[in-house]
Amino acid sequence: MTTAYGTIDQTFLNQLHTLTDKDRVSTSKALCEQHGTDESYHKAQAPDVVVFTLSTKEVSDVVKLCAKHKIPVIPYGTGTSLEGHIAALHGGVCIDLSQMDKIVEARPQDMDVTVEAGVTRKALNEYLRDTGLFFPIDPGADASLGGMASTRASGTNAVRYGTMRENVLALTVVTPNGDIVKTASRAKKSAAGYDLTRLYVGAEGTLGIITEVTLRLYGIPETISAAVCPFPGLEEAVNTVISIIQCGIPVARMELLDDRQMYAVNQYSKLDYEVAPTLFFEFHGSPSSVEEQIEMVKSLAEDFGGKNFQWASQLEDRDRLWNARHNAYYAALALRPGCKGVSSDACVPISRLAEAIMATKQDIEDSFLDGTIVGHVGDGNFHTLFAFMPDDEKELAEAKRLNARIVERAIAMDGTCTGEHGIGHGKMKYLESEFGEAGLEIMRSLKKALDPDNIMNPGKIVAL
Template sequence: MSSTYGTIDSSFLDALIALTAEDRVSTSAALCEQHGTDESYHTAKAPDVVVFTLSTKEVSNIVKLCAKHKVPVIPYGTGTSLEGHVAALHGGVCIDLSLMTEIVEVRPEDLDVTVQAGVTRKTLNEYLRDTGLFFPIDPGADASLGGMTSTRASGTNAVRYGTMRENVLSLTVVTPTGEVVKTASRAKKSAAGYDLTHLYIGAEGTLGIVTEVTLRLYGIPESISAAICPFPSLEAAVNTVIMTIQCGIPIARIELLDENQMDAVNKYSKLNYEVAPTLFFEFHGSPQGLKEQVEIVKGIAEEFGGTHFQWADKQEDRDRLWSARHNAYYAALAMRPGCKGVSSDACVPISRLAEAILETKADMEKSDLYGTIVGHVGDGNFHALFVFDPDNEDQLNEAKRLNARIVERAIAMEGTCTGEHGIGHGKMKYLESEFGEEGLAIMRTLKKALDPDNIMNPGKIVSL
């Protein structure tokens, strides 16, 4: 452990157990390694100890102990992040919130719900099913809602419903000193003081630990219809997306998969879709509204050569279609068994989307690496996945080079280095390019003011 941090010894562990329970505190090497590992290619770094918490009070007491001894604290949800967010770069205590699974209160009349941070999005929607309500943010993985808040998650529904930023009303947060703060009321709007809620959304556990989340809910649409449509070229598919969005059509989801990704999806999910650049659509609304949306989008698609729509109106058919889309990452990796992936998540203004994707595709075709393109293109966000042999350093360096080109291109187009994965420690070097030294200095000032001993998930977002 870094000399600037305190030491975890037997007396510290005894104190930790006294605050929780012996069976919820572990120094097992295997468990610690698991908790220092996410879904990314970044090297895992295990914490010294993992503690499973049941309440905000327990989290508060543990953080107070860690603050007293200057021991690093790393929050952990489900481990599905992609930029090394959970790596314990300086050792310390991993606080696993996965047992904090209480759905505290559903308020149908206000269209909101309060949950503990360990509740996952699928669990919440299963619980809500009989209320006629749902929570729309869908990053693919069954992530915890605390983790989704901390990484400012997005996903396939963002084009209509927004991201976590737009759908979190209030938070309960444990600060670096162990104090408990509620960031806002449940009012749909407020002009009271600094916006503490949005300070913690996307802070990745570097300013505090989110233990409860109050979220907006939505009525389940009266009618839902999904479709896929292949296109003669990637450019034609992307131009269909751009025109659809610029026409103001309230489409719920519009996803792009290139021909390599469609080939991988077919093989992984045992499907037989055409191997061509393809758009996945989903429409929400009244029967009449749905019909109007579908007709307009079909007309736009036909203008760009997309003519073979395949529809999925039954829920089981839609679930199968979106399951195939959500498994795209694993499908691509399965094309090269034993390999790992470097996944980009750049986001650009919609008017620059075609340029960004086509230049990325050109880079991909010049490289020896196998790669795919997939994305939530309705809001300008796309992913390029570069698959590499983890035992081949040259391949890893090539994947990093290609990813860097995507990021630099996106920033030059007034876009962002990350549309949804976050910074972690994997993308810290791009923040200055995006915000300038002045913007980065403000972030450092916030970090130092709230966490002067740098114990909260140190080494992520900003370097001190």
């Protein structure tokens, strides 16, 4: 299917101006280019217009206009995605939701909150601070919650608290014809019909635009304790993780950084951790349960040669530790000023994790390109960042080759090509090897049924 898209001319722009304040519609080249640029290596592609919407109703009005003229619509949160999700491959209108940043309603008694799509994860937790509750999902970037829902994001807490898949209770979505749909009630569970919430979580704006998100919240644990522990080798660190998961110890965070990544983190965050494969831990619970978890983890780590636990129980020490971890991507890029990164995102069953990571390490050693490994290893998910110089096609080709190897290995292990970054247009070629032609055909059917004119973020997830 090739869609003939409409043209964005002055008539269209005039109509757009009637729907919002004039100063919230822009065709400025710089602004459009910025809105077509994410944090990845994929080629930027600017939309023709950017509209800053202030309400679900405005999003609906803009989408209706675009639907009428068959103009592509690309939703934009913070622009921190990594697979070309926001590239305007066919031009069109970028709907920037960052000014939809209101907390609609927090309901501490139900441990849930409804936010506009533009609220970021840090802003939400800032807002919640006095309620004793928090929202755990934390991708590296301070992404918008609408964007996080759209890419089915996760992060360091997912091993204990799940991903956006488990933590979105309901969504408000503007469909491709401009209808406004609430995907679910606030009931904790429901068996009422097709799971519309999970249909849009991870759909990357290709089936509609998420404008509001209702999220589960959690009580801030009575006790939080964090630690860093170096290991003699990568395999020992990974095997410690596997043992911890298989023992069912409910660690809240368990992150792996290889020696090269630790070097980068030290440089970037001005720290002096030992340059060795290292696990970052966090434990949540009552004082006695945290103590119990720590004892068990220490004992398992020691079995694999991990001895020098460095503790951070004070809030500011923990913040420093996790900020260093969250900046790992930027730290690795900073090793080569001016470089860009290709980040892999494989996720495999935990029993295959050591094999997957060791083979990846070997790939890096065999390559002329530098690579760092960092991972949400409790979930079987790890990233390898290959830093390449943007003008060096040989380096980019090598980074892509290595990424492809990692993906193929993950799929062969009954894992996935992406644990949390999503498909965008960067990983579309891997969907068929992961799901087979029949699976891909179902995805195409869903897209065609819900967006027959292919105007919603076209060219992402599935090609029509």
